[in-house]
Structures are given as C-alpha cells and as structure tokens.
Amino acid sequence: MTVIAYLLYGDNQMYERELVFSLLSMLRFLKDQNESDSSLSISVISDREREILTHLPTPLPIEQLIVSQGELDGWMRGGAYRHGVKPCALMKALDVYQESVILIDTDTYFVETPLRLIERVSSTSSVMHRFEYWIQDEPMWQPIVERVGDGIELHGITVSRQSPMYNSGVLGVDYSQRSLLDRVFELLSTLYDWSPIFNVEQFAAGVTLHQWxxxxxxxxxxxxxxxxxxxFVHSQINRSLMNAKTPFNELMHHPATFAVGYPRQPIKDRLVSKVRGAMQGWNDRYRFAYLSYRTALFYASKDREYANIWATIALEEARMAVGVLDGGSGSGSGSGSGGGSSGAFENNTEFDRVGLSLQRDFEQFQPEAIGSLDWLSGEVKQRWLQFWEQAASG
Known part of the structure; x- marks a missing residue:
C-alpha cells in the first residue's frame, strides 16, 4: 500500500481549490478503481478538518490527518522557515501510516495515472518531481558553494559544488527509509543557518535521497x-470548480476540466516579436515582455482576465529587462522568458535610448494612452503608470 498525501494549512482558499483540482486530476484515472483491491490511499495533512473534502465524491476515501499549530510552528522553525514543513509532514505521515508515502504539493495535477507513480517508490528507490540544476550553476547558492567547495560531510550527507537540486513538488519514500528524513531536516537546518535560501529544504531532500x-x-x-x-492555472481552476454547473462527481469525466496551462500566443505575434527582437538586439527577457504585451492586446476583446494577466507579465518582464524594479510587486520568477542579461539590448544602449524604445514598443500602455483601455484593470494601469514614472526618472 502507498499513501498519496497532500499538505494544506492556513486560510488561503486558493490553496484549497488547488488541492481539489489536483485530487480530481488524479482520481479521474481511478474512477473505475475497486476500493477493495486498491494499491493506494489518499491523505490530506491539515491544521483542521476541511469540509470541502467531506463533500467530494471519490472512488477512494480521503483521510484527513490533523496536526496542531504547535507541530506546524516546530516544523517551520518557529515560523522562520515555512518550507521546512514539507519533510516534517512527510515524516508525520510515515510514522502514522508506516507505509510508502508520496507527498505532493497542491499546485500540481496528474497527466498520467498515479499507479505509475507509486511504482517508483520501494525499499531501495524514492521519487521527487524533477532534476533542476547543479548548485554550482545557480547564483543564489554561491554562499553555500563557496563554503562546501569540493565536498564536506554534514549529518552523513556529502555536499559539494557538484551536488544536484531536485524539485520537491513530489517527494516520496518508503517507510523503511524513514530515518533519512531526520537527516534531511538536520541538513536543511544547518544549511539554512549558513544562508537562508528559500529552497534549501528541497535541496536537502534531493541530495540525501540521491545519495542513499x-x-x-x-x-x-x-x-x-x-x-x-x-x-493562468488559478484562473482556469476557478472557472472549472467555482463557476461550473457540473457536479464534482461528473467533473472527473470531463477532459476539458483539466485543459490548463498557458493560453496560446498567436503565431503572428510570436513571429513579429522574434523578428523585431533579432533586428534590434533584444535579449530574451525584453522579447518576452514585448510578446506578452502583444498577447494582452490579442486577448483584450476575448478574455479580459487573460489579457490582464498578460499585461502584468509584460510589466514584470519589462521591469527586469531594463532594471526598473518594483519594490513591492515581486519579480515574476519562473517566467517563460528564458532569462537574459539585465538591460533590454545586448549592446548596452544608454538608458535614455531604452526609454524611447519602451514608449514605442509598449505604445498602448503609455501614460497618454493607457487610460482609454477599458479592459485593463485599475490596478494594472496604476502599476504601468508607476513604471513610466520610474523609467523617466532614470
């Protein structure tokens, strides 16, 4: 038996909707599953009983494993490191169920049957989501890379500049490997004290499981x-779950429910962005900002919510491309831009030239024009206006 577990705590309703969507995406592959011969069970580790789970018709029961606020605080090192809850929640589930447990983030969905996933966990094998990079290649990891050099041993784990980073959106081990999770928590605690990097928990899990x-x-x-x-996925989840007239038990039978991800960008806009970028020496980030701007205009008369998301992406990427940073809005990490050097042009054109290009390239979002865009939300308009002010001030 394998337990597929989720962790959900706090009051953010979007996380709860993510969970329901992920569960539905998994259970659609099991809708004909016979409970008596099932090879898996489902558990939600939470700080309280979630009523929506009691009303979710499923072919398999969903158990709710309740943890106290004190436990959560301990897992988060007194609130200092929120991501520390993941290995601790996995340890809790292993102790309770004494079976293989696969902990899955709520911001996920299944594209294949979970029966293939549970086959990847055994007394000798573990599973995570995917390989991401070697830590020596990631700038934010350089403080730890400099400290570990070619290799040191911490809590029985060798850590070096060549150590791998795996994503922990999926994290599964067999009960026989329970003791490895203690090492994971000890390692993440040590590394976090050295440098408080946000994804140190997934590194600690990956490097430990990779070695053992x-x-x-x-x-x-x-x-x-x-x-x-x-x-975009949040928007699509809301449309599927909150606005749907179809009952939950029928949503599992509707493939369109699970058609989520980036909306299409028109071929014409992609070609224009590519050609203009090549002719004017744009880097990937600025080119993606311009493509997002054009895509926002494309969706303006078709889907205002998508149009506003694309307009926000254009703003975030333009900010980073030309070095005009928004102190409170975030950086849009994980964009589809492919990164790129700071500054919009490969030849380091002076900033006043960049400013003129911004006004030309994002013409309909200029201060003189943006007020007439009735499809653009007031918040997004205000942020673009702030951007123009900051760009003008240099």
Whole structure:
C-alpha cells in the first residue's frame, strides 16, 4: 500500500481549490478503481478538518490527518522557515501510516495515472518531481558553494559544488527509509543557518535521497506549475470548480476540466516579436515582455482576465529587462522568458535610448494612452503608470 498525501494549512482558499483540482486530476484515472483491491490511499495533512473534502465524491476515501499549530510552528522553525514543513509532514505521515508515502504539493495535477507513480517508490528507490540544476550553476547558492567547495560531510550527507537540486513538488519514500528524513531536516537546518535560501529544504531532500536511494523523477506523471503559469492555472481552476454547473462527481469525466496551462500566443505575434527582437538586439527577457504585451492586446476583446494577466507579465518582464524594479510587486520568477542579461539590448544602449524604445514598443500602455483601455484593470494601469514614472526618472 502507498499513501498519496497532500499538505494544506492556513486560510488561503486558493490553496484549497488547488488541492481539489489536483485530487480530481488524479482520481479521474481511478474512477473505475475497486476500493477493495486498491494499491493506494489518499491523505490530506491539515491544521483542521476541511469540509470541502467531506463533500467530494471519490472512488477512494480521503483521510484527513490533523496536526496542531504547535507541530506546524516546530516544523517551520518557529515560523522562520515555512518550507521546512514539507519533510516534517512527510515524516508525520510515515510514522502514522508506516507505509510508502508520496507527498505532493497542491499546485500540481496528474497527466498520467498515479499507479505509475507509486511504482517508483520501494525499499531501495524514492521519487521527487524533477532534476533542476547543479548548485554550482545557480547564483543564489554561491554562499553555500563557496563554503562546501569540493565536498564536506554534514549529518552523513556529502555536499559539494557538484551536488544536484531536485524539485520537491513530489517527494516520496518508503517507510523503511524513514530515518533519512531526520537527516534531511538536520541538513536543511544547518544549511539554512549558513544562508537562508528559500529552497534549501528541497535541496536537502534531493541530495540525501540521491545519495542513499535510487532517486527517480516524476514530471512525466505530475505537472507542477509555478511562476507566471500559476496565474493562468488559478484562473482556469476557478472557472472549472467555482463557476461550473457540473457536479464534482461528473467533473472527473470531463477532459476539458483539466485543459490548463498557458493560453496560446498567436503565431503572428510570436513571429513579429522574434523578428523585431533579432533586428534590434533584444535579449530574451525584453522579447518576452514585448510578446506578452502583444498577447494582452490579442486577448483584450476575448478574455479580459487573460489579457490582464498578460499585461502584468509584460510589466514584470519589462521591469527586469531594463532594471526598473518594483519594490513591492515581486519579480515574476519562473517566467517563460528564458532569462537574459539585465538591460533590454545586448549592446548596452544608454538608458535614455531604452526609454524611447519602451514608449514605442509598449505604445498602448503609455501614460497618454493607457487610460482609454477599458479592459485593463485599475490596478494594472496604476502599476504601468508607476513604471513610466520610474523609467523617466532614470
């Protein structure tokens, strides 16, 4: 038996909707499953009973494993590190069920049957979502890279500049490997004290399981969304779950319910962005900002919500491309831009030239024009106006 578990705590209703959507995406593959011969069970680890789960018709029961606020605070190192809850929640589930447990983030959905996923966990193998990078290649990890060099041992785990980073959107181990989770928590605590990097928990899990088990990946089975894509998926989840007239028990039978992700960008706009970018020496980030701007205009008369999301993406990417940062709005990490050097032009054109280009390239979002766009929300308009002020001030 394998337990597929989710962790949900706090009052953010969108996380609860993510959970329901992920469960439905999984259960659609099991709608004909016979409960008596099932090879898996489902558990939601939460800080309280979730009423929506008691009303969710499923072919398998969903158990709710309640944890106290004190436990959560301990897992988060007194609130200092929120992501520390994941390995601790996995330990809790392993202790309770004494079976293989696969902990899955709520911001996921299944594209293949979960029966393929549970096959990847055994007494000798573990599973995470996907390989991401070697820590020596990631700038934010340089403080730890400099400290570990070619290799040091911490809590029985060798950490070096060549250590791998795996994504922990999926994290599964067999009960026989329970003791490895203690090492994971000890390692993340030590590394976090050295440098408080936000994803230190997933590094600690990945490097430990990579050394002590046959670590497999699961991105062919589970889709994990983040960055800009998250905004679109949230919109699509809301449309499927909150606005749908179809009952929950029928949603599992509707493939369209699970058609989520980036909305299409017109071929014409992609071609124009590519050609203009090549002719004018734009880097990837600025080119993606311009493409997002054109895509926002494309959706303006078709889908205002999508249009506003694309307009926000254009703003975030333009900010980062030309170095005009928004102190409170976030950086839009995980964008589809492919990154790029700071500054919009590869030849380091002076900033006043960049300013003129911004006004030309984002013409309909200029201060003189943006007020007439009735499809654009007041919040997005205000943020674009603030951007123009900051760009003008240099």
């Amino acid at each position: 088990t046959n670590l497999l990946t699961s991105d062919d089975i589970v889709k994990h969304y983040w960055g800009y894509e998250r905004e």
